[in-house]
Amino acid sequence: MSTPTDTTDRTDPAGGDVVATVQRLARAAKAASRKLAGLTTDQKNAALHAAADAILGAAPSVLAANGEDVARARAAGTEESLIDRLALTQARIDGIASGLRQVAGLPDPIGNVLRGSTLPNGLELRQVAVPIGVVGIVYEARPNVTVDAFGLTLKSGNAVLLRGSSSAASSNAALVAVLRDSLATSGIDPDAVALLPSDTRASVTALIRARGLVDVVIPRGGAGLIAAVVAEATVPTIETGVGNCHIYVHSAADSEMALRLILNAKTRRPSVCNTVETVLVDRACAPGLLDSLLSAFQAGGVIVHGDEAGMVPATEADWADEYLSLDIAVKLVDGLDDAVAHIDRYGTGHTEAIVTGDLAAARAFTARVDAAAVMVNASTAFTDGEQFGFGAEIGISTQKLHARGPMGLPELTSTKWIVTGDGHTRPK
Amino acid sequence: MSTPTDTTDRTDPAGGDVVATVQRLARAAKAASRKLAGLTTDQKNAALHAAADAILGAAPSVLAANGEDVARARAAGTEESLIDRLALTQARIDGIASGLRQVAGLPDPIGNVLRGSTLPNGLELRQVAVPIGVVGIVYEARPNVTVDAFGLTLKSGNAVLLRGSSSAASSNAALVAVLRDSLATSGIDPDAVALLPSDTRASVTALIRARGLVDVVIPRGGAGLIAAVVAEATVPTIETGVGNCHIYVHSAADSEMALRLILNAKTRRPSVCNTVETVLVDRACAPGLLDSLLSAFQAGGVIVHGDEAGMVPATEADWADEYLSLDIAVKLVDGLDDAVAHIDRYGTGHTEAIVTGDLAAARAFTARVDAAAVMVNASTAFTDGEQFGFGAEIGISTQKLHARGPMGLPELTSTKWIVTGDGHTRPK
Incomplete structure (x- = not known):
């Protein structure tokens, strides 16, 4: 001893x-x-x-x-x-x-x-x-x-x-x-x-x-x-508390819902750990979604980092680190496998979300993503002891032993x- | 990270x-x-x-x-x-x-x-x-x-x-x-x-x-x-697995039961972590119990360490360390408070036991002793996944986070x- x-x-x-x-x-x-x-x-x-x-x-x-x-x-x-x-x-x-x-x-x-x-x-x-x-x-x-x-x-x-x-x-x-x-x-x-x-x-x-x-x-x-x-x-x-959280907009997502969730998860309180830091947009829905997303971010004062036109060019740190500010990274991904692989690489095991109307995609995402909380069609901002009905919280665990979330x-x-x-x- | x-x-x-x-x-x-x-x-x-x-x-x-x-x-x-x-x-x-x-x-x-x-x-x-x-x-x-x-x-x-x-x-x-x-x-x-x-x-x-x-x-x-x-x-x-386990023989113990439990907990398999290493004998029952305990140990080939006559003189290590052998330490204590204080000082949080017929003593001991398992009128040898009905065990946790016991x-x-x-x- x-x-x-x-x-x-x-x-x-x-x-x-x-x-x-x-x-x-x-x-x-x-x-x-x-x-x-x-x-x-x-x-x-x-x-x-x-x-x-x-x-x-x-x-x-x-x-x-x-x-x-x-x-x-x-x-x-x-x-x-x-x-x-x-x-x-x-x-x-x-x-x-x-x-x-x-x-x-x-x-x-x-x-x-x-x-x-x-x-x-x-x-x-x-x-x-x-x-x-x-x-x-x-x-x-x-x-x-x-x-x-x-x-x-x-x-x-x-x-x-x-x-x-x-x-x-x-x-x-x-x-x-x-x-x-x-x-x-x-x-x-x-x-x-x-x-x-x-x-x-x-x-x-x-x-x-x-x-x-x-x-x-x-x-x-x-x-x-x-x-x-x-x-x-x-x-x-x-x-506790390090949250490099992602929202994945699946090909079967309702675009209007996706916009609403992303803006809520980014702008409600950018400095807290359950804020979204990276949006993964399925290439299949990018043509319709990307422009309205960029406009909405601009209107909300959010600076967008990424590899596409109209974004601040992204470096490795943009994918790996929390901004905790009115910045967000946006990446196009080739389907659910690619989204899960990106989260697996850069996520901190805090909160990850999918926006989709497809049940099989929701099941696959929640089963395969390794995080304290996995959201389907809900803002990452809900990962919180008060919101979960605990009455109070001492912190949000991002480790797997003893307590998670x-x-x-x-x-x-x-x-x-x-x-x-x-x-x-x-x-x- | x-x-x-x-x-x-x-x-x-x-x-x-x-x-x-x-x-x-x-x-x-x-x-x-x-x-x-x-x-x-x-x-x-x-x-x-x-x-x-x-x-x-x-x-x-x-x-x-x-x-x-x-x-x-x-x-x-x-x-x-x-x-x-x-x-x-x-x-x-x-x-x-x-x-x-x-x-x-x-x-x-x-x-x-x-x-x-x-x-x-x-x-x-x-x-x-x-x-x-x-x-x-x-x-x-x-x-x-x-x-x-x-x-x-x-x-x-x-x-x-x-x-x-x-x-x-x-x-x-x-x-x-x-x-x-x-x-x-x-x-x-x-x-x-x-x-x-x-x-x-x-x-x-x-x-x-x-x-x-x-x-x-x-x-x-x-x-x-x-x-x-x-x-x-x-x-x-x-x-896992470090067990400096005690059996406390309370003043209201059945002496015959105490002897049986202590011998089982020491001699069944002395090399395992749930073996008893120290017996705390309430001074109130020592006159009747100590001699039969020493005779039983002698008959079982157990070497007794302690401060009383007929024992190998004890050092600090006798109280602090596991023997994992046919050795045992025996100490007279002045009631339940003294027993709990000794366990608090030397126990490793594995298994602690009381032998008593008194309900209030059993309640006080189980409430106050800080260990993975606290036994009343049962051998320390029962702390085991198979015995607990788990079917198998990967180890016995002596820490307080995630898993205990x-x-x-x-x-x-x-x-x-x-x-x-x-x-x-x-x-x-």
């Missing part, structure tokens, strides 16, 4: 203190997680409502702290769209608090009996949902994620270690202080939530190497963050087999 | 060719896995029966190859118990073939609809079980694992890369050659199974860093192998959301 000494950040000698801090917080979180596992649903829901009340009560101090973050960002010349993500208002604080109450209203996944049987020898087996233990989350800018993650992990009986962005350091510190005070008042170990230092990458490294203390780390952010975490981690990780409360659980006998021994 | 260049074994310049070989086999396996995902249950079952026939037909050549492995092991002075694990006989080959037929008889997990709903907007959601893709397995000595792993991965629609022990190299090569030929005859891509070079550790390193090609690696072996794999892997791994066919699957609409777009 690896020991906690593995968490030493060997690449950053200056990170020594940070490593010690992260390990101390992780050890405290582990101890807290043992107690959280035994809480009843009623106790957890009461704590979530109390935390919502506490955040509303502390709004002035949270807004003041957030003002410091915003002022620092402005002074550093941060662009306004990022400042908008960072800034809190009373309305946003109201939203954060009501998010906690919404989580209190969701079904508790803990204690559910997932499978069970009585064996021929009379042994009784039950597979029960239990908390994972200590969950680490590495995330960027938005301070509301701090409270959302707390709510979902508390409801699922997990302790959480939060490593937010340094740009939101004051806001996060204020929010976590309120949450910890509120937990203590609710009679719950406040070490169930802790904020890790955000002023050095060494805290990320220490977190993802805290094997034996931390049970899973969920990186929420861009492809670079996720690749770095996965490469260095000894703690299991769940990859939007992760709600059940995805924050593990299982335990409980086996009851009356002196059963196993024969040779 | 990481690229396959990550698989270069930087610590072993001589491993260059091996890395190329592993990558080539992994690429071929990935291509094969796409086709496997589309096979029907009937096609897979027919291929499993054909493989069983082929192995029976090839018995003479497999036995000859195994004879080479055994002769090499004897020449190297390998102890007889290990040679017994390595050696094949006609009866063992019959067992291997019937194991494949048994897997053919198990329910196919692929295509099961795990959840589903129709959203208020009319979108239809289905979460469907799909293969993981390419599974790597790193394992030791026994050649039967080669065929077992092939059977389970084929049935679950996965391609498999096998990295067996060098001591079984000839046997494994003979078996995999038979399996590949048989697949080709069944009309299935033979690259669905491949044997990696076993003469260098560089093949393990290349396998666990083949990100983008290999979807999961399952190390089956000792604590050292598993720790090394987890530390170096960039591919997700599932830890015995892993059968359902644990070799991932999921995919299939979402069907009729032109649904998402509002702002």
Whole structure:
């Protein structure tokens, strides 16, 4: 077994203190997680409502702290769209608090009996949902994620270690202080939530190497963050959020529907992971569709990259990377096989869609495309925990183990087999 | 995203060719896995029966190859118990073939609809079980694992890369050659199974860093192998098989039952992961129990380590490590809290048991102990896929993500959301 000494950040000698801090917080979180596992649903829901009340009560101090973050960002010349993500208002604080109450209203996944049987020898087996233990989350800018993650992990009986962005350091510190005070008042170990230092990458490294203390780390952010975490981690990780999503317009597609879906999937919120990045147009329907597609993109302010006339010439990066902007790549393909092969090569396993009226094509596409979500005649924008009816989500997994697609409360659980006998021994 | 260049074994310049070989086999396996995902249950079952026939037909050549492995092991002075694990006989080959037929008889997990709903907007959601893709397995000595792993991965629609022990190299090569030929005859891509070079550790390193090609690696072996794999892997791994298992004899235990369970859990097969390694005796029942326990151990040839009179004095390693032999550690504890604290400190999350007639104690122990399986009045030896009624197992997971406890066919699957609409777009 690896020991906690593995968490030493060997690449950053200056990170020594940070490593010690992260390990101390992780050890405290582990101890807290043992107690959280035994809480009843009623106790957890009461704590979530109390935390919502506490955040509303502390709004002035949270807004003041957030003002410091915003002022620092402005002074550093941060662009306004990022400042908008960072800034809190009373309305946003109201939203954060009501998010906690919404989580209190969701079904508790803990204690559910997932499978069970009585064996021929009379042994009784039950597979029960239990908390994972200590969950680490590495995330960027938005301070509301701090409270959302707390709510979902508390409801699922997990302790959480939060490593937010340094740009939101004051806001996060204020929010976590309120949450910890509120937990203590609710009679719950406040070490169930802790904020890790955000002023050095060494805290990320220490977190993802805290094997034996931390049970899973969920990186929420861009492809670079996720690749770095996965490469260095000894703690299991769940990859989230990189979506190079495609819409394939099949020869039997309704052109008007295809246009509508593509525009929705690109322009609704271009910066999120379920936005479409490449449209694959079947050569059979290209003559009728391409011109109206290009006109619609132009009208919507979307820049088109590709190999056809009237497009910005495409490079390999146009097929391989997410734009997360009002850009899109368009490629002509020779039928479904070619579309699937392109997706197989460039897709990130997030969301892939086909537009078609043909049942056999829909069946073949959904069977053969390897992704968390495969859509037929629907916008890629639907891949989202709220949209799927989960009530909330902690991220969208693009890996195949443990959880795939939007992760709600059940995805924050593990299982335990409980086996009851009356002196059963196993024969040779 | 990481690229396959990550698989270069930087610590072993001589491993260059091996890395190329592993990558080539992994690429071929990935291509094969796409086709496997589309096979029907009937096609897979027919291929499993054909493989069983082929192995029976090839018995003479497999036995000859195994004879080479055994002769090499004897020449190297390998102890007889290990040679017994390595050696094949006609009866063992019959067992291997019937194991494949048994897997053919198990329910196919692929295509099961795990959840589903129709959203208020009319979108239809289905979460469907799909293969993981390419599974790597790193394992030791026994050649039967080669065929077992092939059977389970084929049935679950996965391609498999096998990295067996060098001591079984000839046997494994003979078996995999038979399996590949048989697949080709069944009309299935033979690259669905491949044997990696076993003469260098560089093949393990290349396998666990083949990100983008290999979807999961399952190390089956000792604590050292598993720790090394987890530390170096960039591919997700599932830890299996390290079991420092405890039996806690509660004050309300039936002494005779406790003795029977402990002896069964220790002496049935001391070398396997579900054997008990430490007995925690409640101080309240120690006076009556300890002497009969020591006598029973002596009669069974079990050496007792501990802090009490008549025991071999215990060191930290006695509490922390698996013996996997006819040794056991015995410790007196002060009630259930003390027992849970000891398990929390030294357990490996495999199997923990309580012997008690007291319902509250049983509830507290099963709720508070954090392990894949928690037994009440039953031998730890029951933690096993066959015993649990799974029909077969690929290993016993001691991690909390994806699968925990015995892993059968359902644990070799991932999921995919299939979402069907009729032109649904998402509002702002």
